[in-house]
Amino acid sequence: MTKPSPIHLQPLLWTLALCGSAAFAQAPASAEARLTALEAATKSAQSAGDNAWMLTSAALVLLMTGPGLALFYGGLVRAKNVLSTMMHSFALMGVVTVLWAIYGYSIAFGEGNAFFGGLQYLFLNGVGSAPNADYAATIPHETYMIYQLMFAIITPALISGAFAERMKFSAMLLFTCLWSTIVYFPMAHMVWGKGGLLNAYLGGKIPTFDFAGGTVVHITSGVSALVCALYLGKRVGFPKEPMKPHNLVLSVIGACLLWVGWFGFNAGSAVSASGLATSAFVATHFGAAAAALGWMFAEWVKHGKPSMLGGISGCVAGLVAITPASGFVKPFPALLIGFLAGAFCFWMVTTVKSKFKYDDTLDAFGVHGAGGTLGALLTGVFATSAINDALKDSSGKPLPLGWVDGHPGQVLNQAIAVAISWVLAIVGTLIILKIVDLTVGVRVSQEEEVTGLDISLHGEEGYNLES
Amino acid sequence: MKKIEAIIQPHKVDQVKEALKNIGIDGLTISEVRGHGRQKGHKEVYRGMEYDVDLLPKVKIETVVPDARLQEITKAIATAARTGKIGDGKIFVFDVLDAIRIRNDDTGEMAL
Numbered sequence: 001m002t003k004p005s006p007i008h009l010q011p012l013l014w015t016l017a018l019c020g021s022a023a024f025a026q027a028p029a030s031a032e033a034r035l036t037a038l039e040a041a042t043k044s045a046q047s048a049g050d051n052a053w054m055l056t057s058a059a060l061v062l063l064m065t066g067p068g069l070a071l072f073y074g075g076l077v078r079a080k081n082v083l084s085t086m087m088h089s090f091a092l093m094g095v096v097t098v099l100w101a102i103y104g105y106s107i108a109f110g111e112g113n114a115f116f117g118g119l120q121y122l123f124l125n126g127v128g129s130a131p132n133a134d135y136a137a138t139i140p141h142e143t144y145m146i147y148q149l150m151f152a153i154i155t156p157a158l159i160s161g162a163f164a165e166r167m168k169f170s171a172m173l174l175f176t177c178l179w180s181t182i183v184y185f186p187m188a189h190m191v192w193g194k195g196g197l198l199n200a201y202l203g204g205k206i207p208t209f210d211f212a213g214g215t216v217v218h219i220t221s222g223v224s225a226l227v228c229a230l231y232l233g234k235r236v237g238f239p240k241e242p243m244k245p246h247n248l249v250l251s252v253i254g255a256c257l258l259w260v261g262w263f264g265f266n267a268g269s270a271v272s273a274s275g276l277a278t279s280a281f282v283a284t285h286f287g288a289a290a291a292a293l294g295w296m297f298a299e300w301v302k303h304g305k306p307s308m309l310g311g312i313s314g315c316v317a318g319l320v321a322i323t324p325a326s327g328f329v330k331p332f333p334a335l336l337i338g339f340l341a342g343a344f345c346f347w348m349v350t351t352v353k354s355k356f357k358y359d360d361t362l363d364a365f366g367v368h369g370a371g372g373t374l375g376a377l378l379t380g381v382f383a384t385s386a387i388n389d390a391l392k393d394s395s396g397k398p399l400p401l402g403w404v405d406g407h408p409g410q411v412l413n414q415a416i417a418v419a420i421s422w423v424l425a426i427v428g429t430l431i432i433l434k435i436v437d438l439t440v441g442v443r444v445s446q447e448e449e450v451t452g453l454d455i456s457l458h459g460e461e462g463y464n465l466e467s
Numbered sequence: 468m469k470k471i472e473a474i475i476q477p478h479k480v481d482q483v484k485e486a487l488k489n490i491g492i493d494g495l496t497i498s499e500v501r502g503h504g505r506q507k508g509h510k511e512v513y514r515g516m517e518y519d520v521d522l523l524p525k526v527k528i529e530t531v532v533p534d535a536r537l538q539e540i541t542k543a544i545a546t547a548a549r550t551g552k553i554g555d556g557k558i559f560v561f562d563v564l565d566a567i568r569i570r571n572d573d574t575g576e577m578a579l
Contacts, residue, residue: 242518244511303512313514350515363514 043138047131050138053273054147060264061150065089065157068261071254072312073161076362079246080452081165082462088160091169092176096153099180104152105145107181108188109135114197114205117189121145134194134202136271147268148188155184155217161362162225163442166235166449169457171442175432183220183428187421191216198417201390208417209383209401209410211280212269214324214376215421222320222369223425225360231433232442234359236449248309255312259288262319266326279387280326284319287326287338291318294342302350310346317345317367321375328383328401337378341371373418380414468563468576469537473528474500475548475556480526486547487530492540494579495530505553525556531563533576 070089077085096104103122110117111134121127124145132141156176163172190196191210198215200207210216235243245251266284270277295314300306321341322334329337349366360366383402385391391399400407436442443449448456455461475483480497487495501522508521532540541558549555568578 239516242520243516244518245513299512303515305512307512309513346515354515 047138050136050272050274051140051143053277054136054139054143054268054271057264057268058143058147058150060261061147061154061268062093062261064258064261064265065093065150065154068254068257069154069157071250072258072316073164073251073254073362075247075250075252075254076161076245077164078243078452079463080454080461082246082250082454083458083460084169084453085160085164087169087458088164088172089157091173092153092157092160095173095176096156096180097149099177100145100149100152104180104185105148107185108152109145109148109193110189111194112189114195115186115190117185117193135192138272144271147271148192151213151217151265152180152184152188155213155221156180158217158221158364158368159225159228161364162229162360163232164361165453166232166361166443167228168441168444169453170440171436174440175436175442178432178435179224179429182432183224183424184216187216187220187424190420191417198420206413206416208413209328209379210324210376210417211327211379212266212323214320214372214379215417218320218323218368218372219376219418219421220425222365222367222372223422224429225364226358226369227426227429228433229358229360229365231430235361236446238359239354239357245309252308252312255316259315259319262288262323266323270327276327276388282331283326283329283334284322286331286334287318287322287341288315289318290335290338291315291321291342291345294318294339295346296342298343298346313349313363313367314342314346317341317371320345320368320371321378323372324376325379325382328379328388330382330384330387333378333382333404337375337382340378341374344374345371373422376414376418376421377411380411383410468531468566468579469534470529470531470561470563471537471541471544472559472561473541473544473548473556474502474525474558475528475544476550476554477524477526479548479550479555480528482547483528483544486543487540490536490539490543492530492532495528497529498527500525500527504557523554531566531579533579 066089070086073089074082074086101124103119105124105127106119106121107117110119110121112118127141127145129140129142131137131139132144135141136144156179159179160172191198191208193199194202196202196204198204198206198208198210200209208215237243262284263281267277267281270280292311292315295310295317296306299310318338318341321337325334325337345367348370349363353360353363353366379402381403384405385398385401388401389398391401393399402410433442444453444456473483477499484495501524503521503523508519508523511518511520528544530540537560541560544558565574566576566578567574
C-alpha cells in the first residue's frame with residue numbers, strides 16, 4: 001500500500017473535522033456519549049499500560065525463583081547436591097501453583113477476618129478479567145492473582161537454603177504444602193488481604209507498611225529457615241569438613257538474575273505502571289548497590305580481601321531489606337538502608353552464626369530473616385508521604401507515614417508486625433516439622449547424605465563430564 | 468626405556484608441551500591432579516568460614532622415553548616448568564619393562 005501524500009490527505013481531514021463539528025452543534029446530547037466513550041478509552045489505555053507492566057512484573061518475579069534462586073543456591077552447595085538444591089526451587093513452581101489455584105489465593109486475598117481470607121475465591125471462582133477495586137482497580141483481577149502467586153512460590157523456596165543438602169525430598173514437599181497453608185497464606189492476608197490485621201490500607205487494626213514483603217516474604221521465610229536449621233541439625237561433618245561452594249559462577253549469575261527480577265517484585269508492588277513504581281524501582285536498585293558495597297567493605301576490613309561471594313550476598317541482603325521500604329522511601333534513605341543491611345547481614349552470617357554454631361547451610365536466616373527484620377523496622381523510620389500519598393485524612397490531605405514525617409509511632413507498629421511474623425514463623429514451622437517428622441521423616445540417612453542427594457534421592461548427577 | 472612422571476604447576480603445561488614437541492617427543496598423557504609437597508596451601512574464606520586448602524591443583528605429565536634420551540628430556544621439562552618458587556613440582560623416573568603398540572604389536576622402543 002502506498003501512503004497518501006499530505007496534499008491528498010488534507011481535504012479528507014477537513015471533511016472529517018467539519019462533519020465532527022456539525023454533529024457536535026446539531027446534537028449536544030451525543031457530546032455526553034462521546035465523553036463517556038473518551039473516558040472508557042482513557043481507562044482502557046491506562047489498564048493496558050498497567051496490565052502490561054504487571055504481567056511483566058509477574059514474569060520477573062518468577063525469574064527470581066526459576067533460574068535466579070536455583071542458580072544462586074545451586075552454586076553454593078557441594079557438587080553432589082546441586083540438582084537436589086535446584087529442585088527445591090523448581091518443584092515449588094509446580095506445588096505452590098496448584099495450592100494457589102485451589103485454595104491459596106482465597107485464603108490470602110479473600111475477604112475474611114483479620115487472620116484468614118474467606119473461601120469466595122476457592123478454585124479461583126470469580127477471579128477473571130474484571131478488576132478487583134480493593135487490590136488493583138486498573139488491571140484484571142486475574143493479573144493480580146498470578147502476580148501474587150509468584151510471591152507465594154519464592155517464599156518457601158527461600159527457606160530451602162537452610163535445609164539444603166540434608167532434607168528428604170518428600171519431606172520438603174509436605175513441609176512446603178503445610179507451610180504455605182499455615183504460615184504464608186495467613187501472613188499475606190494479614191498484611192495485604194482485605195480486612196487483614198496489619199493492612200494499612202484496607203481496614204487493618206495495626207497499620208503496617210510492607211510494600212513488597214519484608215514481613216510476609218523475608219521474615220517468615222528467614223525465621224522459618226532458622227527453625228529448620230536448628231530442628232534438622234548440622235550436616236554430617238559440619239563445621240570440621242570443608243564445605244566450599246562448588247560453583248560460585250552459577251551463584252553470581254543467580255544473584256544477578258535475582259537483582260533484575262527484584263524490580264518486578266518491588267516496582268510491580270505498585271500494581272500500576274505509575275510514578276510510585278518508578279520510585280520503588282529506584283529504591284530497589286539503590287538498596288542493592290549500597291548493600292553489595294557494605295558487605296564487601298565489611299569483609300575487606302575483617303578478612304583482608306573483598307570477595308565475589310561477599311558482593312552477591314550483600315546485594316541480596318540489600319534487596320531483602322529494601323523490599324518493605326521500596327514504595328515508601330526516598331532514594332537516599334534507600335542507599336542508607338542498603339548499606340546498613342549489607343554490613344548487618346555480614347555480621348549475622350559470620351560472627352553470629354559461628355558464635356551460636358547453627359548450620360544454616362546457605363544463610364537463609366542471616367540474609368532474609370535478619371535483612372527482612374532490619375528493613376521492616378527502618379521502613380517505619382523512613383516511610384514518607386512525599387513518596388507514597390495513598391493514605392489520606394478526611395480532608396484529603398496525605399497522612400504522615402514514618403518517623404521522618406513526624407510519626408514515630410509507626411516504628412512501634414512495624415515492630416509489632418515484625419514480632420507477629422517471627423512468632424507465626426517459629427510456632428508454625430515447629431508444628432509443621434514435627435508433623436513431617438512423624439509421618440515421612442525430615443532427614444535423609446547418613447549414608448544418603450554422604451553419597452549426596454542427587455544420586456541417592458534423584459538418581460542423577462549434575463555434572464557428567466565424561467559422557 | 469624409562470617412564471617420566473612430571474608433576475607441575477597447571478599454568479606451565481603449555482610451555483612443557485611445547486618444549487617436548489621441540490625435541491621431538493610426541494607421546495604423552497596429561498591429567499589434572501591435586502596434591503602438595505613442601506608447599507603450604509592457602510586460606511579461603513566463604514562468608515566467614517575459613518578453609519585451609521592444602522591439596523592444590525597440579526598437572527601430571529606422563530611419558531615413556533628411550534633410555535638414551537632421558538637426561539635431555541627431563542632437563543627440557545624441568546627448564547620449561549620452572550618458576551623458581553616453592554610448588555613448582557617434581558619429576559619422577561621409573562624403569563619400564565616393555566611397551567606394546569596395540570595397532571601392530573610393535574614392542575620395546577619401537578613402540579614408543
